[in-house]
Amino acid sequence: MRYDKGHKDETRRHILEVASAKFRESGIAAVGLAGIMSEAGLTNGAFYTHFASKEELVREVLTDALTRREERHKANLENGVAVETVIRDYLSTRHRDHAGTGCPTAALVAEIARHPKATRDAFTDKVSDLVGLMAKQIRQGTPDERRRKAITIYSTMVGALQLSRAVNDRQLSDEILENAVDAALTIANER
Template identity: 75%
Template sequence: MARYDKGHRDTTRRQILDVASAQFRESGIAAVGLAGIMSAAGLTNGAFYTHFESKEDLVRAVLLDALERREQRHKDNLKNGVALETTIRDYLSPRHRDHAATGCPTAALASEIARHPKSTREAFTGKMSDILALMAAQMPNGSAAERRRRALSAYATMVGALQLSRAVSDRQLSEEILENAVEAALTLAKGA
């Protein structure tokens, strides 16, 4: 039996998560099979079950990982005084639109997550709530409840606009969706 270096298991798990995350966001969860993920990760199918119980277990792990990374960016922005406007403009940029595989898992996967088991939806809900709280903390004026309401509205606007901008075939319309959503999200964030 071959022995692996210390940390090999963690490195392999990270590799599977990264490949699955990109493939899920690019093609959708339902369209991606375990064999394709493992092949792209340079691993055998049998190695999958050393790290995950099922595809659903992998989906949950990918969501938590991707949303924790997004949450960390929000924390870093808050700590470093990065304006919420910068976050909104970056989120609703053509670059983000054009790179779904490395972009927001919410915009890429929300419609599919709605059809997954409660445990997966609960994992998604918890992380999304954390991100909303961080957005609300960046908003000026108003009570905590008012800032949360505005964060919910702004986030929903951002996610929906990103999804629409990716779905339309007309590049000019796509740009228009993004530009108008930036203004709408900023208005919501400012409470004006």
């Protein structure tokens, strides 16, 4: 059977999107290739037409998802979006409640730490880029001071989002988010 030009690229993109959502919702280790391919409407054998291994898929998902976040940060910079808006959006109940479409760092960071060097290298490069973009949004301080603030803010945001998702007390979860917003804005000197 012959497919239209671009079919393979579209199929690969579809697999990436399905895997990305499933990994963020359930975790990398909990998601098997059979489940990804089934949800994508494809056979298990079709997977190897697009990826050599699950680890390659994980790297591609991370790179793709973090590149998309990076593009949003760049658009924020170009459009003059304040760091306060970024912080409040990230630490929102909407973001907390929709891990499958949210930040891959908050959803997967604990697992990524146990993956091979190539996956961690790809992740590290993207996180470094995101921190650099956030540093550009911070208005006060030298470039080194803004980078230190951005690292602290990003770490606070990721950790608070993870913790807010982990607790089963909705009020405590909301308090974690609200207090993390206050802390991050204080670090950014936005308060």
